[in-house]
Amino acid sequence: MTATGPCLEEITPANLDAALGIRVRPDQEHAVAPVVKSLAEAYVHPGIAWPRLIVDGDRPVGFLMACLGIDWYGDGSEFRSGLWRLNIAAGEQGKGYGRFAVESVAEQLRRRGTEKFYVTWHPGADGPEGFYLGLGFRPDGENSGGQTVGVLELD
Numbered sequence: 165m166t167a168t169g170p171c172l173e174e175i176t177p178a179n180l181d182a183a184l185g186i187r188v189r190p191d192q193e194h195a196v197a198p199v200v201k202s203l204a205e206a207y208v209h210p211g212i213a214w215p216r217l218i219v220d221g222d223r224p225v226g227f228l229m230a231c232l233g234i235d236w237y238g239d240g241s242e243f244r245s246g247l248w249r250l251n252i253a254a255g256e257q258g259k260g261y262g263r264f265a266v267e268s269v270a271e272q273l274r275r276r277g278t279e280k281f282y283v284t285w286h287p288g289a290d291g292p293e294g295f296y297l298g299l300g301f302r303p304d305g306e307n308s309g310g311q312t313v314g315v316l317e318l319d
Contacts, residue, residue: 168221169220169264170218170219170220170260170261171218171219171220172216172217172218172219172228172265172268173216173219174216175203175206175215175216179217179224180203182219182224183215183224183227184199184200184203186199186217186227186251187251187253187254188251188253188254188257189254190254191290192290194286195285195286195290195291195292196249196250196251196286198251199251202215202227202229202248202249202251203215205248206229211232212231212232212233212234213229213230213231213232213248214229214230214231214232214272215228215229216228216229216230216268218252218261218265220256220261224253225252225253225256225259225261226251226252226256226261226262226265227250227251228247228249228250228251228265228268228269229248229249230245230247230248230269230273231246231247231248232245232272232273232276233245234248244282245273245276245278245280245281246280246281246282246283247265247266247269247281247283250262250265250266250292252265262295263299266283269281270318273318274318279317280315280316280317280318281315281316281317282313282314282315283314283315283316284309284311284312284313284314285311285312286311286312287310287311287312293312299316300316301314301315301316302314302315302316
């Protein structure tokens with residue numbers, strides 16, 4: 165990270181290609197959708213999807229997409245907010261960018277008055293469970309689309 169650290173940028177025509185160029189390691193591709201799918205989902209979920217490019221200086225290092233009040237069960241009974249997608253570029257992993265992304269989403273949710281921060285992850289030894297548990301998320305006993313649902317209480 166630079167002396168000033170990473171920051172989030174809204175996806176614009178000027179940085180679209182940089183966002184689309186973010187690729188996770190090949191062994192992680194089965195566990196997270198590519199950025200192009202996230203941006204397509206953001207397009208069809210305006211006001212709910214919150215996509216951002218993670219940059220350090222002038223270098224794109226990752227992509228995140230939060231969900232802000234998504235209808236969790238599709239019936240209007242419960243709305244949740246959290247991290248929908250996190251893609252850290254293969255050569256940039258292990259440098260704190262993932263933690264920065266999660267903390268940035270947590271701050272955005274706090275500003276909006278959200279009390280619970282949700283995330284889902286691909287289960288198994290090759291998934292990011294250890295990363296999310298290390299940040300304080302706890303499985304809530306649910307499964308969504310074959311993924312573990314975790315929750316972090318926001319103060």
